Amino acid sequence: xxxxxxxxxxxxxxxxxxxxxxxxxxxxxxxxxxxxxxxxxxxxxxxxxxxxxxxxxxxxxxxxxxxxxxxxxxxxxxxxxxxxxxxxxxxxxxxxxxxxxxxxxxxxxxxxxxxxxxxxxxxxxxxxxxxxxxxxxxxxxxxxxxxxxxxxxxxxxxxxxxxxxxxxxxxxxxxxxxxxxxxxxxxxxxxxxxxxxxxxxxxxxxxxxxxxxx
Numbered sequence: 001x002x003x004x005x006x007x008x009x010x011x012x013x014x015x016x017x018x019x020x021x022x023x024x025x026x027x028x029x030x031x032x033x034x035x036x037x038x039x040x041x042x043x044x045x046x047x048x049x050x051x052x053x054x055x056x057x058x059x060x061x062x063x064x065x066x067x068x069x070x071x072x073x074x075x076x077x078x079x080x081x082x083x084x085x086x087x088x089x090x091x092x093x094x095x096x097x098x099x100x101x102x103x104x105x106x107x108x109x110x111x112x113x114x115x116x117x118x119x120x121x122x123x124x125x126x127x128x129x130x131x132x133x134x135x136x137x138x139x140x141x142x143x144x145x146x147x148x149x150x151x152x153x154x155x156x157x158x159x160x161x162x163x164x165x166x167x168x169x170x171x172x173x174x175x176x177x178x179x180x181x182x183x184x185x186x187x188x189x190x191x192x193x194x195x196x197x198x199x200x201x202x203x204x205x206x207x208x209x210x211x212x213x214x
Contacts, residue, residue, distance in 0.1 A: 019189040022054045023087035031097025033068035039085075046123035052118045064095045069137035071097045103171045105129070110178030111150035117141040141165055142174060150178040 027036065028050050032109045036047040040060040041143035045053070063086045074096050075083045083093070106114055114126040119138045134140065140213040144152040144162045154160045166174065 007164055021057050023057060024091065025053045025055055025060075025087060026092045026175060027051045027053065027062075028092065028094045031066065031071065031073075033066050033071065033094055034064060034073060034097060035067070036062055036064040036095055038062050038127045057086070057088050059084060059086055062093060066097055067199045070085070070135045072096050072100055094203045101133050102136050102168050104140075104166075104168060105135050105173040106132060106142075107173065108178070109175060110146075110153075111148040112144060112152060112176060112178035114174075114176050115143045115145065117143070136168055138168045139165060140168060142176075144176045144178070146178045149180065151181045153177045153179050153181055 010201050027038075027047055029036075029048070033050070038047060038053065038060060040055055041064075062075070062080065063079065063082045064075060066073050072079075073081050076079070076094055077096075077118040079098070086116065106116070106126050108114060110170050115133070116124045116126060118124070118134075118140060124132075142155075142164045144155070144164075146152050152162045156173070156177070157163055165176075166172075
């Protein structure tokens, strides 16, 4: 009977020791705007910087997020934002910012160029059709300028103003059209002059008739 009690006591001690064993987990944050939520045994911890946790031998779930537009996260080099693991099998977790890119095709029809101003202040001049790799969510400014006698006519969305703003939210195509165009300002001035002459001429004839003897 005493031996049985001793065996039970030993088993209980082993079980208690196993359950109370603490495992060190290093969480490394690589990138700005990253935060993570660690859940285990009904507990929740918020992580926003490099942290070392002492956790029991249990299942742990970590969910990571990046608050900066244009970035996702990876956990231990895997393209995932959530990971469930056992503390005795994993000692280090690396959460890293991963940029999201979109492709923008810029095409030029005719003689002209497109000047692109990026959100970070950089600039690129496009003289021929080009494919650009742009960070998701960036605001781009497109400005079209004609050359060799051609003038800007319109973009492929029928927008006729030479400056256009685009948010890089998906793969897209931007087309700038150039060609020979007649100035609408000159035309309006010519028509205005003709109209003025007609009105003045009519007024002159009316005055003359008033002055003529009946």
